[in-house]
Amino acid sequence: MSKFYASVSNNRSTITKCGHKDGLSAHIRGWNKGIEVNVSFNEETKKEIFEVYETSGSNGKGNKKLVFEVEE
DSSP states (O other): OOSEEEEEEOSSOEEEEEEOTTOEEEEEEOSSOEEEEEEEEETTTTEEEEEEEEEOGGGOOSOOEEEEEEEO
């Protein structure tokens, strides 16, 4: 059984991806801005870690910046 699940939808369909303890990542973006969400499992603490980054979007100019992090 998978540890993590992600779903992405548009007006026609939904896709779901599964991840295990190695984590899961999604990057949703426009040309100049985007959001990347990562989830991973910390083996030492046995907790899930979620990180949200602001990115420079599809143009690739600039770095990503951590804007939110939460641990289970």
